[in-house]
Amino acid sequence: MESILLRARGRADSRTLAAYRSAGGWEGFRKALGTSRDELTKQVIDSELRGRGGAGFPTGRKWTFVPKDHPGPRYLICNADESEPGTFKDRELIEHDPHMVLEGIAIASYAIGANVAYIYIRGEFVRWAEILEAAIAEARGAGLLGRDALGSGFDLDIWVHRGAGAYICGEETALIESLEGKRGFPRLKPPFPAVVGVFGKPTVVNNVETLACLPHIVTRGAAWFAGIGRPRNTGPKLFCVSGHVRRPGVVELPLGVTFREIIEEHCGGIRDGRKLRAYFPGGSSAPIMTADQLDVRADFDACAEAGTMLGSGGVIVLDDSTDIVEAAANVAHFYAHESCGQCTPCREGADWAVDILDRIVAGHGRPGDPDTLLRICRFASQGMTICPLGDAFALPISSMVEKFRAEFDARIVKATPVPQKKLPVLPWAGPRPGFGSLEDERRCPSGLLTAGRSRWRPAPI
Amino acid sequence: MPKRIIDGRAVEVAPGTNLIEAARAAGVEVPYFCYHPHLSVVGQCRICMVEVEGQPRLAIACATPVAEGMVVKSETSERVKEARAAVMEFLLANHPLDCPVCDQAGECLLQDHSFSDGTDFTHMVETRRTFKGYERRLIGPHIIQNQNRCIHCSRCIRFTQEISETAALTYKSRGNRAFIDTFDGRPFDDPFSGCAADVCPVGALTVREFRFRKRAWRLRSTPSVCPGCSIGCNLFVDHHERVVYRFSPRENAAINATWLCDYGRFLAESLNEHAVRHPQRRTGSGFDRISWGEATSLLASRIAAAQKVGVVASANLSNEALYLARELFAGADIVVPVWPGEERRMKNAKREWLRSADAHPNAAGARRLGLATVDADGLAAFLARPFTTTVVLDPLAHPALTGEAALAALARPGLVAFGRTAHPLLERADLVLPVASLACDAGTFTSSTGAVQRFDAGFTPPGEARPLWWSLIALARERGTAPFADLDDPAGVFALLAGRVEGFAGLEWARLGESTEGTRREHQHVG
Numbered sequence: 001m002e003s004i005l006l007r008a009r010g011r012a013d014s015r016t017l018a019a020y021r022s023a024g025g026w027e028g029f030r031k032a033l034g035t036s037r038d039e040l041t042k043q044v045i046d047s048e049l050r051g052r053g054g055a056g057f058p059t060g061r062k063w064t065f066v067p068k069d070h071p072g073p074r075y076l077i078c079n080a081d082e083s084e085p086g087t088f089k090d091r092e093l094i095e096h097d098p099h100m101v102l103e104g105i106a107i108a109s110y111a112i113g114a115n116v117a118y119i120y121i122r123g124e125f126v127r128w129a130e131i132l133e134a135a136i137a138e139a140r141g142a143g144l145l146g147r148d149a150l151g152s153g154f155d156l157d158i159w160v161h162r163g164a165g166a167y168i169c170g171e172e173t174a175l176i177e178s179l180e181g182k183r184g185f186p187r188l189k190p191p192f193p194a195v196v197g198v199f200g201k202p203t204v205v206n207n208v209e210t211l212a213c214l215p216h217i218v219t220r221g222a223a224w225f226a227g228i229g230r231p232r233n234t235g236p237k238l239f240c241v242s243g244h245v246r247r248p249g250v251v252e253l254p255l256g257v258t259f260r261e262i263i264e265e266h267c268g269g270i271r272d273g274r275k276l277r278a279y280f281p282g283g284s285s286a287p288i289m290t291a292d293q294l295d296v297r298a299d300f301d302a303c304a305e306a307g308t309m310l311g312s313g314g315v316i317v318l319d320d321s322t323d324i325v326e327a328a329a330n331v332a333h334f335y336a337h338e339s340c341g342q343c344t345p346c347r348e349g350a351d352w353a354v355d356i357l358d359r360i361v362a363g364h365g366r367p368g369d370p371d372t373l374l375r376i377c378r379f380a381s382q383g384m385t386i387c388p389l390g391d392a393f394a395l396p397i398s399s400m401v402e403k404f405r406a407e408f409d410a411r412i413v414k415a416t417p418v419p420q421k422k423l424p425v426l427p428w429a430g431p432r433p434g435f436g437s438l439e440d441e442r443r444c445p446s447g448l449l450t451a452g453r454s455r456w457r458p459a460p461i
Numbered sequence: 462m463p464k465r466i467i468d469g470r471a472v473e474v475a476p477g478t479n480l481i482e483a484a485r486a487a488g489v490e491v492p493y494f495c496y497h498p499h500l501s502v503v504g505q506c507r508i509c510m511v512e513v514e515g516q517p518r519l520a521i522a523c524a525t526p527v528a529e530g531m532v533v534k535s536e537t538s539e540r541v542k543e544a545r546a547a548v549m550e551f552l553l554a555n556h557p558l559d560c561p562v563c564d565q566a567g568e569c570l571l572q573d574h575s576f577s578d579g580t581d582f583t584h585m586v587e588t589r590r591t592f593k594g595y596e597r598r599l600i601g602p603h604i605i606q607n608q609n610r611c612i613h614c615s616r617c618i619r620f621t622q623e624i625s626e627t628a629a630l631t632y633k634s635r636g637n638r639a640f641i642d643t644f645d646g647r648p649f650d651d652p653f654s655g656c657a658a659d660v661c662p663v664g665a666l667t668v669r670e671f672r673f674r675k676r677a678w679r680l681r682s683t684p685s686v687c688p689g690c691s692i693g694c695n696l697f698v699d700h701h702e703r704v705v706y707r708f709s710p711r712e713n714a715a716i717n718a719t720w721l722c723d724y725g726r727f728l729a730e731s732l733n734e735h736a737v738r739h740p741q742r743r744t745g746s747g748f749d750r751i752s753w754g755e756a757t758s759l760l761a762s763r764i765a766a767a768q769k770v771g772v773v774a775s776a777n778l779s780n781e782a783l784y785l786a787r788e789l790f791a792g793a794d795i796v797v798p799v800w801p802g803e804e805r806r807m808k809n810a811k812r813e814w815l816r817s818a819d820a821h822p823n824a825a826g827a828r829r830l831g832l833a834t835v836d837a838d839g840l841a842a843f844l845a846r847p848f849t850t851t852v853v854l855d856p857l858a859h860p861a862l863t864g865e866a867a868l869a870a871l872a873r874p875g876l877v878a879f880g881r882t883a884h885p886l887l888e889r890a891d892l893v894l895p896v897a898s899l900a901c902d903a904g905t906f907t908s909s910t911g912a913v914q915r916f917d918a919g920f921t922p923p924g925e926a927r928p929l930w931w932s933l934i935a936l937a938r939e940r941g942t943a944p945f946a947d948l949d950d951p952a953g954v955f956a957l958l959a960g961r962v963e964g965f966a967g968l969e970w971a972r973l974g975e976s977t978e979g980t981r982r983e984h985q986h987v988g
Contacts, residue, residue, distance in 0.1 A: 385507070
């Protein structure tokens with residue numbers, strides 16, 4: 001497949017406006033400004049573009065939820081808070097082609113009628129925030145952004161907002177709260193952000209990769225885009241392959257290729273001649289897949305059918321040297337650390353799961369532990385929490401327990417009880433002077449004291 | 462009105478009502494922790510799960526508004542029961558379960574829901590999470606925090622953000638390590654800090670003044686009205702064995718929702734002060750204890766013999782006592798001293814601030830009865846007049862009564878004083894008559910917004926102290942003044958008052974203070 005999203009990768013000057021323009025860049029925005037908003041939205045609906053952030057919601061339909069009669073202002077937010085373990089595609093896009101992302105933001109902002117767009121970027125991405133800021137300044141200087149963009153009468157300001165290091169702020173409502181300067185707590189839905197979003201105004205939150213697809217849809221047409229991949233799962237997708245493969249990295253492939261093709265053809269297969277044991281298809285929050293499920297197609301619907309999810313496309317490959325129990329503990333640690341602490345099942349459940357898994361790893365598992373883990377996962381997912389973080393920790397762990405139950409049981413069979421901590425000796429514990437000990441007895445001049453009992457007898461007559 | 466069915470019971474409620482309130486109207490109790498009727502809905506405790514027909518997932522009742530024809534299953538659904546039991550297990554996984562030494566026991570939502578929705582078993586075998594150094598922490602002048610007991614419902618935080626508007630409390634840290642702290646580590650000296658402990662469904666925040674003084678289930682709650690200012694917040698006097706232990710808020714949407722200010726709340730202790738327990742007559746330098754019969758006839762004869770009688774009434778007295786005083790001292794001059802005091806404020810259920818103009822619970826009632834109100838200067842002028850007998854119905858009517866000038870003006874023969882607490886004025890009186898505290902009195906106050914509110918008597922007064930209405934009716938009987946001599950309780954006085962005074966027309970004693978909206982909650986202050 002031709003490189004679409006990653007076409008600039010490897011070029012030294014790829015971040016410059018000139019390089020982007022020479023490849024036909026910013027023409028999509030110019031073309032979009034010439035069409036009506038409804039037409040543009042229809043074009044995106046026809047392209048069947050689905051959100052690349054994880055949920056796979058149709059992007060065009062999301063835009064239609066913004067109330068048409070709202071007096072505004074409306075906002076567009078580019079979600080660049082890429083924090084899912086095993087996901088690094090947005091960073092790649094920003095690194096090599098920041099203008100493609102900006103053009104996507106400009107097109108989406110025009111489509112929903114937003115004059116202000118925010119890029120909420122993960123706090124750790126210091127360099128990439130700087131890249132974006134430089135690109136924005138360049139685009140502004142060239143009249144592509146700012147007041148009266150491209151002489152069309154459409155105003156657009158893009159601001160880069162850096163997060164403060166919370167995974168949960170990738171969830172769109174927590175992101176909005178964080179953007180408003182509050183604690184990153186996901187909001188109750190409804191109302192959805194499209195109706196009540198940032199600062200109480202209609203807001204659309206789209207992922208970096210989703211937005212990067214837009215210039216191509218506009219310039220090359222919805223039909224061209226819909227022709228890539230499979231029906232309802234169209235377009236190119238960035239897969240971030242990490243773990244025990246020979247050539248880890250970001251690969252761009254049409255949706256619907258099999259995971260076997262991704263791992264074996266594009267990433268050189270498993271490293272050191274080992275065998276695949278399992279893989280996460282879409283970041284560590286997707287239910288794990290076993291080696292015999294390698295022929296599942298990497299698209300939204302096929303993954304859902306196989307009982308997992310494509311998520312953000314972060315493929316984490318585990319070879320047969322991997323201890324699944326330890327991997328589960330690792331995953332649990334991440335989500336327990338990142339739980340915001342609002343909902344009871346996620347707050348209490350994630351930490352509880354960590355305690356159990358740590359205990360099993362330490363060799364002190366108990367026979368009921370896998371079932372307790374499954375119970376925790378069952379009641380922390382499927383709508384038991386405000387946001388999907390409950391599912392994010394529950395689904396991978398329950399799938400690991402279910403699919404690799406034997407590994408858990410083998411550990412538990414060999415387990416020993418938790419060593420009892422030696423309690424500190426309290427200053428008043430032990431033999432008290434004058435009473436009780438043999439030594440005291442020997443010392444007692446009257447001879448009336450024995451260990452624990454008085455040996456006093458009435459004096460003989 | 463959308464019709465809906467909860468656990469097989471049909472109910473009609475206003476559109477927009479959430480499922481918890483709708484279920485309550487249908488007689489079904491949906492458990493909750495983070496929901497509070499007067500705070501915003503966050504939906505984070507997850508115990509209020511219900512099954513809505515046609516929805517694949519369980520819904521949280523607090524954030525689900527009713528819809529026409531909705532069919533909801535709460536206690537009748539196995540899925541709901543299972544989910545609630547799981548949430549209870551999650552909540553108790555790290556809860557210290559120290560109910561025997563916890564002050565909240567008996568009025569704790571966690572305890573209640575553990576019984577109603579939990580199981581008697583836990584899968585938890587790990588070491589419990591604790592917050593070292595946060596087990597017994599004085600976070601403000603009145604509030605003690607035990608973070609180990611906290612269930613992270615965020616009610617206290619939302620209270621300080623939305624009601625008291627100080628944003629004094631906040632979450633710190635994240636996830637299971639999140640804890641409640643004061644913002645910026647400053648002391649929690651909110652003027653409504655007691656309410657943060659009220660809304661706390663568990664024993665994480667407790668009131669220092671009440672801690673370890675009485676188990677909650679021993680307390681008897683008598684509906685009453687706050688004597689602190691003219692706003693007239695509804696409250697319960699919580700008492701046991703004739704000792705008042707605390708005030709707790711009583712719900713009234715128009716006045717105080719479920720809040721009380723710290724000033725009013727901590728007046729509770731003052732009701733236990735009873736320095737005067739018997740009628741006393743001055744004999745030379747000391748006082749002699751006399752019977753009520755003697756005292757009443759003495760008072761009647763004093764008034765009959767006096768050329769000019771002056772009566773200092775009080776805006777702290779009930780409408781009934783004020784009315785009896787007005788009628789029985791018809792020939793005398795009566796004034797009601799009114800003191801503006803410090804401004805108090807209270808937020809009602811519509812989140813509007815009510816502000817108090819004067820420091821008495823019944824200044825509006827005195828005005829409505831047509832009694833002359835005076836300020837400090839007016840009071841001084843009144844006391845300077847040459848009365849041969851001066852009757853002071855309440856030495857606490859005005860702070861000026863403790864002043865040198867007032868005491869000097871009253872240092873003449875013929876001072877009759879009713880009193881409860883030690884007061885310099887009583888030492889100068891010829892006749893001292895004991896009165897009962899608010900906790901032992903029944904009557905009505907008229908709030909600054911014009912609401913006539915009833916308070917009930919919780920227990921009989923100590924010694925021979927009697928409510929003022931009782932003493933005044935005794936005086937009427939002594940003098941044979943009809944129709945007051947035939948009355949025998951404040952209800953009768955109020956009936957007479959309602960028939961004769963325009964401002965009280967149409968009111969009925971039995972129906973005063975009747976809840977106009979919704980059903981009464983068992984623990985009103987908890988929500």
